[in-house]
Amino acid sequence: MAVLDRTIRRVLDRMRLSVRPRATANRQGSHRSPLKAQGVEFAEHRPYVAGDDVRHIDWKAFARHGQLVIRSFEEERDAFVHVLLDVTGSMSRGTPPKIEVAQKLAASFAYVGMRQFDRARVVPFADDLDELPLAVRGAQDLPALEKLLEAAEAAGPTNFAASVRALAARGTPRGLVIVITDVMSPEGWDEGFRQLGAMGHELRVVRIGCAEDLAPSFTGELELHDAETGERVRLRVTKPLLERYRAEVKKHLEAAREACQRAGGRWIEVDVEMPMERVIKRVFGGPVHKTAARGER
Amino acid sequence: MTFAGLALSTIAAIAAAIGLTVLALYLLRRTPRPQVVSNVTFWMRAAQSSRPRFLRATKIPWIAFLLSLLVALLFVGELGDPRFGRGMRGTTVIVLAADRSMGAETGGERRIDRAVREVRRWVDRGTAGGRVAVVRAGMRPDTLLALTEDPSDLDRALVGLGLDDGPADLRAAIRLADRIITTSGDPGQILVVADRDVDEALETRATRVLVPVGMPADTIAIGDFTARRDPLAAGEYVVQVQLRSFSSREASARLQVYDGEVPLLDRRVLLRPGAGVSYAAQGFSAERADLTARLTSIEIAGSEDALALDDVAYAVVPALRPLTVLYVSRGNPYLEAALAVHPSLRVDATDPGSFSARSAEDLAAYDVLVLDRTPLPEGAQHAAAVLFSPPSGQLGAAGDADSPRVTAMLGSHPALRGVRLDGVRVRRALRFSLEPGDQVLVRSGGDAIAIARETPGRRTVAYGLDLGATDLVEREAFPLMVHQSLSWAASVRDEIPLPRRLGEPLHATDQTVLGPDGEPVDATALAVIRHQGIYRVGERAEAFSAAIHAREIPSGASAARFRTSDPLPPLAVLVAVALLLLMLLEWTLVHRGRLQ
Structure with a gap:
């Protein structure tokens, strides 16, 4: 699998994906x-x-x-793992681009879910959802997943609430919903998280950040191009304006994190500049629910 | 530092160029740099919440542009015209010193060259907002450039600009400049471009400003140079040279005196600081002599001779011409012998009877009349006469002197130059009655027994001594007394030919005057001789020497202001360059991302 190299897979082989009991499916599982x-x-x-x-x-x-x-x-039952992968234009920013990290994380979740016989499904979203792909149940499904991830290009605007509504409309079974996103759109997150919680999903949000989003350093006469909508705004960026921007972004992220927690979800922060191994340990870490294969940990 | 003093059209062109540059830099500064961001909504929120109350951030570049443009244009104005905003427009008259000291050379540059550069700058500056005239301050001031608004006229005026070998009459030049400003009817100023200031007491209606040129300099000069016939050696002449050091250091030089191309004197001389020294040489014999004294190989400890003009001087020894004498006597062997020994006399003898029959035109052919016991007729118009014991007529005796003896003599008079009458015995002598202006040459007690009378165009010497009743005729002094009396009466025939002063006219009627370079001198230049050298009027030679004007080279009141060149570019240029660099630096910093 090209997205996950051998080193990452070796790390993932030691990871488990815990799911709360209420979010399990109906097949025999772990x-x-x-x-x-x-x-x-x-x-x-x-x-x-x-x-x-x-x-x-x-x-x-x-x-x-x-x-x-x-x-x-x-x-002991299995679980549905829904990986909602943000493929909006803002995910193309950062060094390396956030979408690359997001693709690896989505593949990692699917890989770990496959290993513990869960049904993992990676669902790209932007302002809506496409057809739901088939869940990954075994190694034979990985090429399709890789093709799906390679085809996912970061473009277009974000409408997370509409995407969640589309997910609900397709009758998605209850399970673990992992949202991999940069949360760099101002609206829709509260409603989306609340709806996911109401659907009985266990929510886990992996926010991928980069320095350009959180602490940009460019100043002067700038024409800002919106990576998602293509909108152009001309601004004279000064240091006070930068400070104000950081405050705005910080306020927005805090609001999204609180919305996630209100929906019973778990908020995980990673950065594109972090080593992938550390990112994996962070997103797969945290509270572990009792599982049938507890001894394997 | 000085200002550029540019013309109005040039200023306008520079202002337009700088204005466009500032505008271009502003537009470049205002040209936004594209920057992709994840979502512009957060930026818009930040911009709305950080907008200042009184001054919008978007207005700051526009205000900065206007300020930059204003500052740049102010500097351009200052660069082009230092009087910008100072109310100094109007008529500017520049007095350019063009005398001997302006030829002093320091650091490889003459003062006049520096002065001309200053004049060019000020003419360009003055014509930017008014009219300019230039007065040449030589020995006689004249207008070099009439009032004009076109700076290019100066180039035509400066063609053939030369220096006078004598001192400048700065006061007259400034008065001339003041009159020009007064007659122009405009307010104005006088700029004196010279190496010295004039007397502060000189009142001018216009403001006077000194633009100094030159630096302190040393010079060794010929302070005097004369040649004269030796009164004791007929046909020979004596040369005298006086040197002066206008330096605070030891100096030495090679002094050479030439008669034409023939060297007469060549010696090395040493001069102490500020000292003078004289050298004389005699025994030279020539029909005539054109003498040149030169100082060469001048060495001044730790310095150099700045002025070459005062290292040369000229003098002439005029050609000997026989003196025609009409000797009237009944016979006097002593007097005849005295006349005969003189080699430059041509004597015609006659008796008193024939003398009275001669016409005035006939007598006028002689340079001098020598009348022995023969009266000079009343009303006779001859210019020169030497009388011995005149019984009556003009300068006739008033009677016999009592117990005549020589009690006093006027040795300083040219008629008695070199003559000593000590111990002369006199048994009989006539005494003269004196008229105003008469000089008593020999006195016997209270009686004048020899007098000299000089009236306009006429010189007469009368001796009351009876040549037959004195031992003077047997003495060596007698021939000399006769010769000196003849010479003086003949009106400076053998006077010491002092060099003429520069600035005096050279009289020449219907004759071509050849200058020192051998070329004919223009008639207008004869009114004031400005250059030293030997001038020839027919067979006559006259030396005009500047040695009499030798003096210390002026260096002005402030050595700091007397620079030969500016070590730095003009202040306004430096500031303009600094401003431009600052703007470029700002632009580079703002657009550093784009430059990468």
Whole structure:
């Protein structure tokens, strides 16, 4: 896989993608689910009620206590991993361009999901969504994913809320939604995050930043070209204006982060200049939910 | 530092060029540099929230452009005309010193060359807003350039500009300049471009400003150079040279005196600081002599001789011409012998009877009359006469002197030059009655026994001594007394031929005058002789020498202002260049991204 070289894959082989139990799917998998049924992980005893399978009666407990109790087990399910990849024009900025880092991260999430038998799907978005690609279930699906990522060019405006609405309209099953974006559009993030939370998805936002967005250094008479809309604005950029711009961007990002957290999501910051290994460790780190393959960690 | 003093058209052209440059730089500065950003919305929000209250950021470049243009144009104005905004327009008259000291050379440049450059600058500057005239301050001031508004007229006026060998009459030149300004009717100023200032007491209606040129300089000069016939040696002449050092250092030079091409004197002389020294040489014999004294190989410790003009001087020894004498006597061997010993006399003798019959025209053919005991007739018009014991007539005796003896003599009189009458015995002498202006040559007590009378166009010497009753005739002084009396009466025939002063006229009637270079001299130049040398009027030679004007080279009041050249470009040029560099630097900084 060209997007992920061997070094990155070696790092990814040690990573796991944890999903909250409520966000798991309905197939057998490696994630804890809230369901109590057949499984290998003992969950609890409960009183026998008529209709229960007599095979699950704990006869040893009946012998000790004289009461019929049923042994219940946690059911491990797989998960849907929806990677929403921002391919708007602003992702072309930075050195290296943010889109390159975003493509690697999207591939990484799909790769790790495939390894733990989840159904991962990378969905590029700009101001809308295209047809949903097939989920990656195995190594045979990686070439299609690579082709999808290579075809993703950073262009066009951002409408995250419309993209989320389109995602909902397509009946996307509940799962883990990873939004890889630079959040460099002023509107739509609060609504999109709120809707994702309302759909029962577990939300994880990976914001990719670059120095040009956060602390630009250019001054003088400038004609600013909007990388997404192509709009042109002529400004005499001075140091006070730069300070004001940084404050505006910081305020916007803080608002987006709070919206993410209100939707129960997790906000992760990375920078294009960070080494890829460090980026991967950061996005795959954080709170780990109990999984069937816990011992593998 | 000085200003460029450009013409109005040049100023306008420079102003337009600089204005366009400033505009171009402004437009370049205002040309935006493209910059792609992720989203311009955040920039617009920042711009709206950071807009200043009183002065919009977008207006600052426009204001900076106007200020830059204003400053640049002000500098152009200052560059072109230092009087910009100072109310000094009008008529400017430049007095250009053109005398001997302006030929002093220091650092390889003559003062006059520096002065001409100054004049050019001021003419260009003055014609930018008014009219300019140039007065040449030589020995006689004259107008070099009449009032004009065209600076190119100066080039035509400067053609053939030369220096006078004598001193400049700066006062007269300034008065002439003042009159020019007064008659022009405009306010104006007088610029004196010279190596010295004039007397502060000189009042002028117009403002007077000195533009000094020159630096302190040393010179060794010939202070005097004369040649005269030796009164004691007929046909010979004596040369005398006086040298002066106008330096505070030891100096030496080679003094050479030539008669034409023939060297008469060649010696090395040493001069102490500020000292003078004289050298005389005699025994030279020639029919006539054109003498030139030169100082060569001048060495001044730690300095150099700045002025070459004062290293040469001229003198002439006129040709000997026989003096025609009409000798009237009944016979006097002593007097005849005295006349006979003189080699330059041509004597015609006659008796008193024949003398009275001669006409005035006949007598006028003689240079001098010598009358022995013969009265000079009343009303006779001969210009020169030497009388011995005149009994009556003009300068007739008033009677006999009592107990005559020589008690006093006027040795300083030319008629008695070199004559000593000590111990002369006199047994009989006539005494003269004196008239106003008579000079008593020999006195016997209170009686005048020899007098000299000089009236316009006439000289007469009368001796009351009875040549037959004195031992004077046997003495060596007698022939000399006769000769000196003849010479004086014959009106400066053998006077010391002092060189003429520069600035005096040279009289020549219907004769071509040849100058020192052998070329005919224009008649208008004869009114004032400005250059030293030997002039020839027919057979006559006259020397005009500048040695009498030898003096220290003026260096002005302020040595700092007497620079021969500007070490730096004009101030306005420096400031303009600095301004341009600043603008370029600003543009480079603003557009540094584009230059990469």
